[in-house]
Amino acid sequence: MKFIFGPVASRRFGTSLGIDLSPGKKQCNFDCLYCELAPALTVNKQSETYPASDILKELKNSLIEHPNSDVITLTANGEPTLYPYLDELIIGINDIKENRETLILTNSATLNNKQTYQSLLKLNQVKLSLDAVTADVFKKIDRPYADINLNKIIDSVITFSNEFTGKLFIEILFVRGINDTKEEINALNKVLKELKCQRIDLGTIDRPPAYPIEGLSYNQLFEISHMFDANLPIHIASRKNIQTEPSNYSNEEIINTLDKRPLTQDDVTILFNKSSIKRLHQLIQKEEVRIKHIANLDFYMPSANISRKKVK
Numbered sequence: 348m349k350f351i352f353g354p355v356a357s358r359r360f361g362t363s364l365g366i367d368l369s370p371g372k373k374q375c376n377f378d379c380l381y382c383e384l385a386p387a388l389t390v391n392k393q394s395e396t397y398p399a400s401d402i403l404k405e406l407k408n409s410l411i412e413h414p415n416s417d418v419i420t421l422t423a424n425g426e427p428t429l430y431p432y433l434d435e436l437i438i439g440i441n442d443i444k445e446n447r448e449t450l451i452l453t454n455s456a457t458l459n460n461k462q463t464y465q466s467l468l469k470l471n472q473v474k475l476s477l478d479a480v481t482a483d484v485f486k487k488i489d490r491p492y493a494d495i496n497l498n499k500i501i502d503s504v505i506t507f508s509n510e511f512t513g514k515l516f517i518e519i520l521f522v523r524g525i526n527d528t529k530e531e532i533n534a535l536n537k538v539l540k541e542l543k544c545q546r547i548d549l550g551t552i553d554r555p556p557a558y559p560i561e562g563l564s565y566n567q568l569f570e571i572s573h574m575f576d577a578n579l580p581i582h583i584a585s586r587k588n589i590q591t592e593p594s595n596y597s598n599e600e601i602i603n604t605l606d607k608r609p610l611t612q613d614d615v616t617i618l619f620n621k622s623s624i625k626r627l628h629q630l631i632q633k634e635e636v637r638i639k640h641i642a643n644l645d646f647y648m649p650s651a652n653i654s655r656k657k658v659k
């Protein structure tokens with residue numbers, strides 16, 4: 348099984364080697380409207396799982412191949428904190444990461460689980476999503492597993508933000524007509540003022556979503572950013588400000604990386620060196636990679652991924 352992907356230049360987190368903790372299928376306790384993955388029934392635990400030792404073995408090899416990555420990112424086809432051996436894995440990564448940072452991208456829903464909470468404290472960076480803080484809007488946008496309680500999530504996020512000594516990022520992803528109302532933004536603002544975090548990223552849909560929804564324009568995000576308290580570390584997530592050196596990708600790495608994250612021409616220009624771009628074009632000629640036009644942007648995607656998305 349292939350757990351490691353990248354390196355990818357994250358718009359916000361630097362050059363990152365990703366670890367997919369659910370490489371076989373989507374396993375998530377949310378079914379967000381904006382998810383890049385196909386819609387799926389929500390779950391509260393993983394049914395398909397792998398030993399931490401297998402992941403660590405593959406990571407060791409990737410760290411030798413890609414010594415310049417500066418972040419190791421725990422993510423998943425779904426929610427990474429559902430991985431049952433998360434604590435063992437984080438301890439193992441901390442043993443081999445050297446001067447790299449560790450990061451997890453989580454939807455925050457399991458943060459009220461004591462074990463998850465303690466495991467996340469062992470990381471250098473944590474990104475917690477918080478798309479909505481009123482029950483109706485939360486249910487509409489994130490479509491959570493039945494027993495998930497929004498108030499418990501909010502309480503845990505506030506407590507965690509006060510205890511965590513690493514870098515904490517909050518992400519709010521806006522969907523037009525769902526969580527971009529004045530009422531929801533005021534409610535979010537109230538909660539955010541109780542948090543201690545490095546940055547609050549305001550984002551919107553910039554990759555093919557699971558459901559037919561619309562994102563906001565940069566100008567709309569800019570307007571929303573002014574509706575939050577001026578003291579909050581609000582940041583409009585954008586493709587600008589990426590600083591990374593182009594890397595060499597094998598054919599397999601190109602397919603694997605595009606499978607995890609469709610890339611635009613801008614991304615490719617930033618990430619791929621000349622010979623990798625040549626290999627990408629050969630893959631397009633062989634129809635192993637295709638270009639899909641979505642929301643004014645062209646995305647490179649593996650053909651297999653496009654067919655999967657059509658099934659959704």
Ligand code: SF4
Binds near residue numbers: 378381383423426
């Ligand atoms: S966006 Fe993340 S949290 Fe939401 S359904 Fe997809 S994988 Fe799960």
